[in-house]
Amino acid sequence: MDKRFYLNISRGAAASLLWLASQAAFAASAVEEAQTLLSQGQFDQALKKVDAQLKTAPQDAEARFLRGLILVKLNRGPEAIKVFADLTRDYPQLPEPYNNLAVLYAQQGDYEKARDALEAALATHPSYATAHENLGDIYAALAGAAYNRALTLDQSNQMVRSKLALISQLDSAGGKGAAPAPNTPVAAAPTPAPAPAAVPPPSTVPPPAAAGLDxxxxxxxxxxxxxxxxxxxxxxxxxxxxxxxxxxxxxxxxxxxxxxxxxxxxxxxxxxxxxxxxxxxxxxxxxxxxxxxxxxxxxxxxxxxxxxxxxxxxxxxxxxxxxxxxxx
Structure with missing residues (x-):
C-alpha cells in the first residue's frame, strides 16, 4: 500500500511542550539554532547542537522532541522511536510524540502499535486532526492486511477481491490528492506482506445447514x-x-x-x-x-x-x- 502518514516536525506543532520546562535565554537560542540547521538540511550539525543543549538540560522537552525529528531525517529510526517513546512516558498528556511514534511504527509495518499510539494521542487531544487522519490510514492498512490474509485462505472469494480493490482505490486517491501540511514530511507505510503459504487453508467441506439456515x-x-x-x-x-x-x-x-x-x-x-x-x-x-x-x-x-x-x-x-x- 502507498499509505501516507503525517509527521509533526514544526516547533509550532510542539508548542504545548514549551510550558513543561523553564527555558533560559541561551537554551531557547540553542533549540532555535538547531531548528534552523534542520530546516537547512544540515542534519548532523543540528544533532550536535541539540545534543550539546541536552547535556546541560537533559529534560529539555522541546530539545528532546527536536532530536527525534533530526534522527528521523538521518534515517535513524530505532533511535527516533526511543526518543518519542520516552517523551510519551515522561509527558503522557502531549499528543505530538504519540503521533510521530505512530508514523515510525507504520514505516516498519507495525500497524497495531501505530494504531495504539494514535489512539493514545487522541485520548489526550480528541480534536487533533493529524492523528485522526493518520488513524484512518492505519485502519485502511490493517483492513488491507486482513483482506490479503482472507484472500490467501480463499482465492475464490470475489467479495474479498472487491474489498481489496476498493482499499487500493482509496489508497491511490489519497496518494494523489492528499497534500501534506507545510514543512511536514510524509512517511509511507510498506505494502502489507501476504500471509505465509504454510498456513492451512479453511476446510472445503460445507457443514450441515441447521433448521432455518441456508x-x-x-x-x-x-x-x-x-x-x-x-x-x-x-x-x-x-x-x-x-x-x-x-x-x-x-x-x-x-x-x-x-x-x-x-x-x-x-x-x-x-x-x-x-x-x-x-x-x-x-x-x-x-x-x-x-x-x-x-x-x-x-x-x-x-x-x-x-x-x-x-x-x-x-x-x-x-x-x-x-x-x-x-x-x-
Missing part, C-alpha cells in the same frame, strides 16, 4: 471460524483480531483493550501453536446472528487441550464477524 450462510460462517483458527495457529495477530467485530464483548468483564493485550501476550509466548475447529455445527440465533459450536483442538509446545467452543457471529455487510466467544 447452506451458503452456514458455509460462510464456518469459513470465518476456520480462518480464525488458521490465523491463531500461524500467530498472525492482525488477521486473528480482524475476525472479531468492533462490537465483540470479552467474557469475564474484561475491557477490549485488556483482552487484546492478554491474547497477544499468550499467543506470542508459545513457540508453536496448532488450533483446529472440528465438527462445526451452525445454528441461527437471530436474523443477523449465527452461532458456530465445534470441538476446539489446541496444541502448543507446552500445553494441549480439547474443549467445546462456541463463536457467535454477526453479519457485517457480506461477511461475518465474531461478537461473542465462550466454552461449555
Amino acid at each position: 447452506a451458503s450462510t452456514a458455509q460462510s460462517a464456518t469459513s470465518v471460524v476456520n480462518a480464525w483458527a488458521a490465523a491463531w495457529s500461524a500467530k498472525e495477530l492482525t488477521a486473528y483480531f480482524a475476525t472479531y467485530s468492533p462490537r465483540f464483548v470479552p467474557e469475564g468483564n474484561l475491557s477490549r483493550t485488556t483482552w487484546e493485550a492478554q491474547r497477544r501476550e499468550r499467543i506470542l509466548r508459545a513457540t508453536r501453536i496448532s488450533v483446529s475447529a472440528a465438527d462445526p455445527k451452525v445454528e441461527r440465533v437471530s436474523s443477523d446472528r449465527v452461532a458456530v459450536t465445534f470441538t476446539q483442538n489446541y496444541e502448543s509446545d507446552s500445553f494441549s487441550d480439547q474443549v467445546s467452543k462456541t463463536l457467535e457471529l454477526e453479519q457485517a455487510g457480506a461477511s461475518w464477524l465474531i461478537v461473542r466467544e465462550y466454552t461449555r
Whole structure:
C-alpha cells in the first residue's frame, strides 16, 4: 500500500511542550539554532547542537522532541522511536510524540502499535486532526492486511477481491490528492506482506445447514471460524483480531483493550501453536446472528487441550464477524 502518514516536525506543532520546562535565554537560542540547521538540511550539525543543549538540560522537552525529528531525517529510526517513546512516558498528556511514534511504527509495518499510539494521542487531544487522519490510514492498512490474509485462505472469494480493490482505490486517491501540511514530511507505510503459504487453508467441506439456515450462510460462517483458527495457529495477530467485530464483548468483564493485550501476550509466548475447529455445527440465533459450536483442538509446545467452543457471529455487510466467544 502507498499509505501516507503525517509527521509533526514544526516547533509550532510542539508548542504545548514549551510550558513543561523553564527555558533560559541561551537554551531557547540553542533549540532555535538547531531548528534552523534542520530546516537547512544540515542534519548532523543540528544533532550536535541539540545534543550539546541536552547535556546541560537533559529534560529539555522541546530539545528532546527536536532530536527525534533530526534522527528521523538521518534515517535513524530505532533511535527516533526511543526518543518519542520516552517523551510519551515522561509527558503522557502531549499528543505530538504519540503521533510521530505512530508514523515510525507504520514505516516498519507495525500497524497495531501505530494504531495504539494514535489512539493514545487522541485520548489526550480528541480534536487533533493529524492523528485522526493518520488513524484512518492505519485502519485502511490493517483492513488491507486482513483482506490479503482472507484472500490467501480463499482465492475464490470475489467479495474479498472487491474489498481489496476498493482499499487500493482509496489508497491511490489519497496518494494523489492528499497534500501534506507545510514543512511536514510524509512517511509511507510498506505494502502489507501476504500471509505465509504454510498456513492451512479453511476446510472445503460445507457443514450441515441447521433448521432455518441456508447452506451458503452456514458455509460462510464456518469459513470465518476456520480462518480464525488458521490465523491463531500461524500467530498472525492482525488477521486473528480482524475476525472479531468492533462490537465483540470479552467474557469475564474484561475491557477490549485488556483482552487484546492478554491474547497477544499468550499467543506470542508459545513457540508453536496448532488450533483446529472440528465438527462445526451452525445454528441461527437471530436474523443477523449465527452461532458456530465445534470441538476446539489446541496444541502448543507446552500445553494441549480439547474443549467445546462456541463463536457467535454477526453479519457485517457480506461477511461475518465474531461478537461473542465462550466454552461449555
